[in-house]
Amino acid sequence: MNQIKVLFFATLRDRAGEKSVNIDIPEETTVQALKDIIVKTFPGLQKSIDSVVVSVNREFAFDENIIPESAEVAMFPPVSGG
Amino acid sequence: MNQIKVLFFATLRDRAGEKSVNIDIPEETTVQALKDIIVKTFPGLQKSIDSVVVSVNREFAFDENIIPESAEVAMFPPVSGG
């Protein structure tokens, strides 16, 4: 298993009720598989997950990408800075 | 005769050797006629006069325009602010 950290921002943080969580995931877990794990852990994120933006080690990541060991993952809605 | 004031700026002022001059001109004098008068008074302005910009009472003026009584005329090269 790999331990990773998942950060939540904006609506995702509100709905998760947490700023971040450390979780263990199987090796070769993809972003899509992580989303499924996260929704199981935080059912409140169900309605956010289809339009979630995911980053892995501070780069945008996509469903088929594999999450490396000790990754810093973040999940957030489309950005609205400016 | 109308008394008017003519201001010179930039290269025109350098070549005239004056910042401004008060002169009497016949009624109905046009900008073109004033240019001729000015060049006679300030021969150093001969080479400036073809590309001079003229204003009358702070609006751009053109050869055929008639100069009104007590006008404030200015003569200057194309502008270069900014």
Add this chain to the structure above:
Amino acid sequence: MDYPTIYDITNSEIDINGLLAKLTLLSTGAAAIFTGMVRGKTKNGNPHETTYLEYEAYVPMAEAKMKQVAAEIRQKWPSIEGIGIIQRIGKLYPETPTVLIACTAAHRDTGVFDAARYGIDRLKEIVPIWKREVSPSGEEWIEGDYMPKPGE
């Protein structure tokens, strides 16, 4: 030649005068600057009032993406000299500048305006910052609509 690239996510007031000085080299003759402010009264679309906006950022990634926006600008407009990208975060009230993009160059006709415009457009697409709007009728997160693509 090293051209200045400044990016910052800050809780402090944005100082345009000071930033511009840092982006001005001996060869610089022109700067285009964009700033956005908190709009207290919105007329278009859904007319409403805003009491304040509260910004948050995923700071290390936001810094990396600001750096990327600057790199994209330099690639598209090689004449750009200095680039400044500042986002203010925290609770910001109407009329307060929240964001700034500044691009300098030797001359005004080699892309400074387009570069600044590109900078603010890209910031609003890929830099992970979000704002929550508090208004007399409640509060809500403002969500963008841009989904980043692989390689962005």
Add this chain to the structure above:
Amino acid sequence: MDYPTIYDITNSEIDINGLLAKLTLLSTGAAAIFTGMVRGKTKNGNPHETTYLEYEAYVPMAEAKMKQVAAEIRQKWPSIEGIGIIQRIGKLYPETPTVLIACTAAHRDTGVFDAARYGIDRLKEIVPIWKREVSPSGEEWIEGDYMPKPGE
């Protein structure tokens, strides 16, 4: 609604922060600002160094023409809220901001960039200001090339 129009010909330092505040209304969300600075080192065209520029203005007419530039901007981009046009005059050294055009609006996509660009282009055509360049090799008046047309 009275939108602010500020024009100034000044011997003092240009304060962008202060000007922007004066051009920001409750309905304002975006500003595009152009500034020009004295270039100490010019690479293009005729490469040379500049020790300083000395600006002079036909002040009352320059003010009237700045007002006209602002009116032209408002006619072309009716969404513009605040307009600021500042020219600094006197002896100005490299890296010093000399001119500023700022346009504000509710949103960034209704012409602020184009309006600011138009403003600086028009200032360089019709506002009676001139500069003399002093360089290590001598000094000369910089002359523009725009001849105003009737009605301008």
